[in-house]
Amino acid sequence: MCFKSICAFSSMKRIEAIIQEDKLGLVVDELRASGVIGITTMQAQGIGAGDRPMLGGSRGTAKFMAPFNKLASVIIITDDQKVDSIVKTIMDTAHTGNAGDGKIFVTNVEDAFDIATKQGGKHII
Known part of the structure; x- marks a missing residue:
């Protein structure tokens, strides 16, 4: 197994992009076409610089x-x-x-582990 003391210089990054929901399919398709294999997506809600949508009431008035x-x-x-x-x-x-297109955050990942194989390190990504 590869633990923090051994794999501190593994050079892995976590990229998290918060994007408009209607762009998700296009973004995932382009990432897959460019060779990205592992992608996790989640629905989210947020408030930022973008305009929030107007919603109709229960009777539409x-x-x-x-x-x-x-x-x-x-x-x-x-x-x-x-x-x-x-x-x-x-x-x-x-x-x-x-405004409201989203944000991208890039952070360091110290280590990663595959639960199925019980192996760790950069090669599991």
Whole structure:
């Protein structure tokens, strides 16, 4: 097994992109086409610079602002060398030029483990 003391320099990154929900399918398709294999997605809600949608009331007469925007979170664990390419793919695909397009965060991953094989280290990603 590979533990933090051994694998501290494993050069893995976590990329998390918070994007508009309606861009999720396109982003995943482009990531897969570019060779990304492991992708985790989650539905999310958030408030930021983007406009929130107006929703109709129960009888369709009143309108009110949605409390949150519908978003999607895309998470990828990858080698350092692939980060720029993945970030560019997400930016190019999710971009509309409007406030609320989303954010991308890149953080270090100290180690990773595969539960099925009980192995750890960079090679499992």
